Amino acid sequence: MKYCARCLYPENARPTIILDEEGVCSGCRYHESRSKQLDINWEERVEMLVQILEEAKQMAKKRGNSHDCIVPVSGGKDSHFQVWLLKEKYGMNPLLVTFNHAYNTPAGNRNLANLVEKSGCDLVRYTAGLDSVRRISRYMLKEVGDLTWHYHAGIRTYPFQVAVERNIPLIVWGEHGFAELTGIVSLEDFVEFTRWTRKEHDMRGYEPQDLVGKGGITVQDIAPYVYPSDEDIARVGVRGIYLSNFVYWNATRQAEQMMKTWDFAPITFERERSFNLHGKIEDHANDVHDYLKYLKFGYGRATDDASMEIRHGRMSREEGMAMVKRYDDREPSTLEFYCDFLGITKQQFYDWVEPMRDANLWEKNAAGEWEAQDAVYRHDIGEIEERSRVTPSEERTLSEANRRMYYNPANPPLESGELSLDQPSPSFKVV
Ligand SMILES: [Zn+2]
Secondary structure: OOEOOOOOOEOOOOOOOOEOOOOOEHHHHHHHHHHOOOOOOHHHHHHHHHHHHHHHHHHHHHHOOOOOEEEEOOOOHHHHHHHHHHHHHOOOOEEEEEEEOOOEOHHHHHHHHHHHHHHOOEEEEEEOOHHHHHHHHHHHHHHHOOOOHHHHHHHHHHHHHHHHHHOOOEEEEOOOHHHHHHOOOOHHHOOOEOHHHHHHHHOOOOOHHHHOOOOOOOOOOOHHHOOOOHHHHHHHOOEEEEHHHOOOOOHHHHHHHHHHHHOOOOOOOOOOOOOEOOOOOOEOOHHHHHHHHHHHHOOOHHHHHHHHHHHOOOOOHHHHHHHHHHHOOOOOOOHHHHHHHHOOOHHHHHHHHHHHOOOOOEEEOOOOOEEEOOOHHHOOOOHHHHHHOOOOOOOOOOOHHHOOOEOOOOOOOOOOOOHHHHOOOOOOEOO
16 A cells, blocks of 8 residues: 555545655645645635625625524534634624534533534524434445445535525535545635535435435435525525635634634543544544544544644654554444444444455455555655655644643643543433
């Protein structure tokens, strides 16, 4: 397996990355173009954003709407920042919309409640019932190895249903995540959210209608995932913009800012699959979801998180590889819980995943067990890796200053005194 000479992504990373002639991946190149702000005039972009927002305010007046835009929120760090920016900085009155996929952590519920309290904004929350969640999770796990398909489908669809219902044309998303991870689209593209990206990127090429009749899934089960008709979208004039196209996006800085101003809170215990204490902490199924990625492609969240730190110059390749070694191949303790919830055995889970394992990486040993044939930390740091290093930042991921943000075994964070943040939960909290 080839790995990026700068970050830790393997060449089979999903979504697709491309390694250039210097061995550096498209995600790293994209990050470089962002951080150097090559040809990017951020002032001009902020002005464009302000114009879009002003138009939305005028439109709300004209239509007699009390809300001038919709912000899809989970309660995570990005949600906090999006709402804060729109409300406090640009004087918007957003309607917060949450698709509740049911697999919440106590920390996530704590932070969503916190966001609603601190922002003072109105919230609409749709909670998917466990019967439908179980059927869809189980079917999509078997079909494509994803038990959280309904998350992406709901988060990317339900805000559009609300937009049409309430005649609110502007939906404001946060970061265009695919760009940041892999560099497939550039900032120059000013991509907006489309029905196509929703289906291809977020929903693995499946529309909810494709699921009806499979695994006992009913028409009622898929209701929150059905995208409004083209006519409805056109009538309301719905568009979805990404804030990261208009303001320089620094997720870590923003998380810190939200911790200070609005009391967004990271967790304080060590997670099973990453050293990151502040990202995706609301997602209880994330450990299993991420472990599935490892079983398919041989890398997981520690690779994602360490690669991001390396690109920012806050972690060395050596430190990153140590993280990958510590976390990526760990079977999460919640796997058993999800198997029980879905009514399957662990053996069944592994059998379903078997055909999805990348044959370039996985091989069965003499005892019939699957073994990864490679890992980034098995590769020595050679000449191209040395040449590809970014200039180290003064800020270090595992420093005292970052103690609350990243788990450092040598200097773990202090407990917060809130149970939801200090202890992992063996099960999810529906509401
Ligand atoms: Zn890279």
